[in-house]
Amino acid sequence: MKSSSKPISVLLLLLLCAFIATPRAHAHVGSKDVFEQVDAGPYKLFVTIRTPTVIPGVATVEVRSSGATVKNIHITPLPITGEASKHPPTSDPMTNSTADPAFFTGSIWMMASGSWQVRFEIAGDAGDQAVSVPVPAVALSTLKMQHGLGITLGILGLFLVVSMAGIVAAAVRDARLEPGAIPSPNRRRRTILATAGSLVSMALLLWGGAAWWNVEAASYALDVYHPMSVMPSLSGNLLDLNVQSYDGGKERTFRSNKDFLPDHGHLMHLYAIREPEMDAVFHLHPALASAGDFRISLPTMPAGTYKLYGDIVHANGFPETLVSTITVPADMPGGPLGADDASGSPPPLSQSPLGNSYKLPDEYVMVWDRPSAVSANTAYAFRFHLLDANGKPATDVQPYMGMAGHAAFVKTDGTVFAHTHPEGSAAMAALMLANDNTASHASNHEPMNGAMGMDMTAHNEPLSNTVEFPYGFPSSGPYRIFVQMKHGTTIETGVFDVVVP
Structure with a gap:
């Protein structure tokens, strides 16, 4: 969608229906695409969904399969909740790569903004299965016409106007x-008047078209995603985060501050990262004191300015990351970390970049199997290992909030933030909601085994010391990665730096 106030450009926009858009942040800040690893019975899928930047728009879907052999996959877009979720459209087949039988590609239309899912219907050697991946679908921005295109269309428009006036004059x-x-002289005078009248009439038409277009552009802008605002205040060590409902002027753009779902047992996951050196990080969990009002007693924190990233999930499965800033004074009294809270104190960014091995405070070590090369807009499964004080694989690894680990990928300028899990970048609450609906509408399929990954209930057996996070860097530049794993009763935070060319 584009907006332009130039009458000639507007006329040709209407004639050619041309529009261009550029991406902007939503849900995870600066990361619009979805990366997810899901299990559907014996089938394992690494899913990448590249969401459109305008709605309606086309999302591209890529799947790499492992486990049992997959013969074909059909995909269907539908809302996670509501009446429309009960009436899916006809599914579309994915295309199987001739060079790589385990790789499938496809595309689907996302017809409205909101909390959507892509349902995968899988057929293979082990029978039929179904699994869903949640997708937040929103219009992300508008963009004015490219300068060169505007000039070209303006010249063509001027030619059309002059030609039309010439036709009237000749007639x-x-x-x-x-x-x-x-x-005769009288006919010449009438020709001049008719030509002038035609130019005035066309100018009025262009003015009316421009006014109509601007109204449509303003209406469309109401549907462009705007995150809910949050107003932080700090009294002593009590942090109060007042989240405001968002009302874009239309019912479909309203988002409430009273409908949050727990995700990993908490209504908000808050990362506080000290700026500009990113040399202090806290993963905290404020509690809801009243509608839209989250509060937490902060632990002892180094003084400074902190960028806050608060992840929430609405009742329909739509995730948001709320961004704000606080300043922690040097004399702030601090309390202990909560049971699920974590902290880290890495070297500042101004020092040498952190490598593949990060020594933790209790002599444990976290190691990153860094890819030989990374690039933007490419899906990876980033793998990390936890080693004990003797350099051996840790044997006492425990679930951290029901997962093998948590990670945050943060661009050093703050334009990208993504809190991810071993399953991927989708919120676990949305993933569970989508697959609960899939199971209820797929009675002809066998039950999914492990589609949600690890059981969120109590887990007493030690886990593997290795954890993977599906993710793709959305843009080039320097990033800092914070990885949390738990061994025994200790929550560790490993930190790694990477520059994406």
């Missing part, structure tokens, strides 16, 4: 003349 001057006759 008035010559339509009733005998062949070879010369127009």
Whole structure:
């Protein structure tokens, strides 16, 4: 969608229906695409969904399968909740790569903004299965017409206007003349008046078209995603986060501050990262004191300015990351960390970049299997290992809030933040909601085994010391990665730096 106030450009926009958009942040800040690893019975899928930047728009879907052999996959877009979720449209087949039988590609239309899911219907050697991946679908921005295109269309528009005026002039001057006759002075005067009148009429049409277009552009802008605002205040060490409902002026753009779902047992996951050196990080969990009002007693924190990223999930499965800033004074009294809270104190960014091995405070070590090369807009499964004080694989790894680990990928300028899990970048609450609906509408399929990954209930057996996080860097630049794993009763925070070319 584009907006332009130039009448000629507006006319040609209407004639050619051309529009261009550029991405902007939503849900995870600066990361619009979805990366997810899901299990559907014996089938394992690494899913990448590249969401459109305008709605309606086309999302591209990529799947790499493992486990049991997959013969074909059909995909269907539908809302996670509501009446429309009960009436899915006809599914579309994905295309199987001739060079790589385990790789599938496809595309689907996302017809409205909101909390959507892509349902995967899988057929293979182990029978039929179904699994869903949640997708927040929103219009992200508008963009003015490209300068070169605007000039080209303006010239063409001027040519059309002049040509139309010329046709009117010729019709008035010559339509009733005998062949070879010369127009009289009176006919010439009428020709001039008709030409001027036609130009005035076309100018009025262009003005009316421009006014209509601007109204449509303003209406569309109401549907462009705007995150809910949050107003932080700090009294002593009590942090109060007042989340405001968002009302874009239309019912479909309203988002409430009273409908949050727990995700990993908490209504908000809050990362506080000290700026500009990113040398202090806290993963905290404020509690809801009243509608839209989250509060937490902060632990002891180094003084400074902190960028806050608060992840929430609405009742329909739509996730948001709320961004704000606080300043922690040097004399702030601090309390202990909560049971699920974590902290880290890495070296500042201004020092040498952190490598593949990060020594933790209790002599444990976290190691990153860094890819030989990374690039933007490419899906990876980033793998990390936890080693004990003797350099051996840790044997006492425990679930951290029901997961093998948590990670945050943060661009050093703050334009990208993504809190991810071993399953991927989708919120666990949305993933569970989507697959609960899929199970209820797929009675002809066998039950999914492990579609949600690890059981969220109590887990007493030690886990593997290795954890993977599906993710793709959305843009080039320097990033800092914070990885949390738990061994025994200790929550560790490993930190790694990477520059994406």
